[in-house]
Amino acid sequence: MxxxxxxxxxxxxxxxxxxxxxxxxxxxxxxxxxxxxxxxxxxKGIIEGFSARVSPTAIGRAVLVFIQVSELKVSVSDFEQLVINDLDIIECHRVTGTVGYFLKAALADMDSMRLLIDRLIPYGHLNTSIVLTSPVPSRSILPKVSE
Missing domain, CATH: 1.10.10 (Arc Repressor Mutant, subunit A)
Structure with a gap:
């Protein structure tokens, strides 16, 4: 490049x-x-595709939540299948360290958040954080060019 x-x-x-x-x-x-x-x-797979950025608030999903999942009580494949099929979860990342997964969910309200947490509780230990603001909601990612 x-x-x-x-x-x-x-x-x-x-x-x-x-x-x-x-x-x-x-x-x-x-x-x-x-x-x-x-x-x-x-x-080369550098451009993976093209998509639209949608405002969660504009479509009635103003509550953004990050959920850390640790101490899984089911297999990795069972848990991943659950989150793949849950349309409230908009991102899922398996990570290293004491936390196994970071999930990002876009929800309509606090009741929707409660229902999501209730669905996830049987699968592991949860730590939930509600997004207050997003100073960097997304950023372009570029390769480092040698000088």
Whole structure:
């Protein structure tokens, strides 16, 4: 990857709907060159896909919660199948250390949070944190370019 690829990744992460023409103008490259670079980045698995960022609050899921799960009482595969099928859980990360999983859930209200916790309690020890604010809700991720 060169600096142009890095700039292309940055622009696409800021606005995934940016057209080839717009990218071409911003990077001062031909449209075929931009298309080829995007194709190559997708083929290498660097660009995994394109999606929309949705505001949880705007769709009635204003309560964001992080749940740490430790001391699993079931197999890893059983627990992971549970969280895969629970649509309130929007992220799940298996981690090292004393905590086994970090879950992120987007919920409508405190009653929805209680119901989610009730569903999870049989599977392990839970530590729940409600998000108050998100100073960095998401950030572009770019490779380090050697100088």
């Amino acid at each position: 060169d600096e142009i690829d890095v700039s292309l990744l940055e622009l696409l992460q800021m606005n995934g709907r940016m057209t080839i023409s717009e990218l071409s103008k911003k990077l001062t490259l031909s449209r075929p060159s931009i298309s080829e670079r995007m194709y190559r980045l997708q083929e």
